[in-house]
Amino acid sequence: MRANFGYPATWIKADASEINKQVLYKQPTDKYDFGTTDYSLERHVLEYYETDFPGLFESVQEANNEKIKIEKSEGVFVNFIIKRCEKLADGKMIKAFLTEV
Amino acid sequence: MNYGTAEEEIAQRINDQFTALDLSDKYFAAPMPDTDKDVKDFEAQIIKARVAVEYMESSIDGDTALGNVRQYETVKFRLLFEAKKFRGEGGLYTMIAYVKKFLIGYKITDADPLTLSDMGKLVFEPGVWMPFLVFSCRTINAQSFENTEPALGGNLDLFSSI
Numbered sequence: 001m002r003a004n005f006g007y008p009a010t011w012i013k014a015d016a017s018e019i020n021k022q023v024l025y026k027q028p029t030d031k032y033d034f035g036t037t038d039y040s041l042e043r044h045v046l047e048y049y050e051t052d053f054p055g056l057f058e059s060v061q062e063a064n065n066e067k068i069k070i071e072k073s074e075g076v077f078v079n080f081i082i083k084r085c086e087k088l089a090d091g092k093m094i095k096a097f098l099t100e101v
Numbered sequence: 102m103n104y105g106t107a108e109e110e111i112a113q114r115i116n117d118q119f120t121a122l123d124l125s126d127k128y129f130a131a132p133m134p135d136t137d138k139d140v141k142d143f144e145a146q147i148i149k150a151r152v153a154v155e156y157m158e159s160s161i162d163g164d165t166a167l168g169n170v171r172q173y174e175t176v177k178f179r180l181l182f183e184a185k186k187f188r189g190e191g192g193l194y195t196m197i198a199y200v201k202k203f204l205i206g207y208k209i210t211d212a213d214p215l216t217l218s219d220m221g222k223l224v225f226e227p228g229v230w231m232p233f234l235v236f237s238c239r240t241i242n243a244q245s246f247e248n249t250e251p252a253l254g255g256n257l258d259l260f261s262s263i
Contacts, residue, residue: 032140033225034134034140034143034153034181035133035153035155035179035181035223035231036155037133037134039134039137039140040137041137041140041141041144042141063185063186065147065148065185081147081148083147099144099145099147100141100144100145101145101147101148
């Protein structure tokens, strides 16, 4: 059932191995403070079950540049670096904030 | 001085120096983003420690000349830093140390050499802040044209016609 919604995502690990899972993904525009100027920037966010990408949360906490590739539409892949992660609700679902690269 | 060109020159100086040290894969500098697209491109350098160069403000002295106008201006640039960690290679403090070395005494177009004026943290909200350095330099604003004036006493023809 989980595979029926969301977006296909691939975690590209440091050793170049890959894990493919289905994730929730959204990209609303939000105000972005930078210096004394306000910009408008897309906020890329994904949510995944911790068991889908084991070790990803811990690696991001250690400031590693973890790469995620999301298939936004069929055959269109976008690469991201995870800026930070936080655990939601019971801690089993993880929310990752992304930067498009 | 063109503030935009100055921002670009300072960012270029920093990038050139990091390239010379073979560290351009860890550090990145850019002028203050013009557009939302520019800030997106700046964010895309997330794997590197980053600095944005922003014209901040000027203080301007009075006229120092007896003839044509000539005024000194002290120009300040704020350098805003972002990185994923404080210390070590690719760290915030490491980048700040490099940037001080690259810029103190560096001369940009139409100005005296840069000096370090201030350091601080820009706080956006509790727990979210951005460290900055302020560099300043002095430039001169001079009158670029001649004023033409009638001879002392004015036109004597006016008097003869009275």
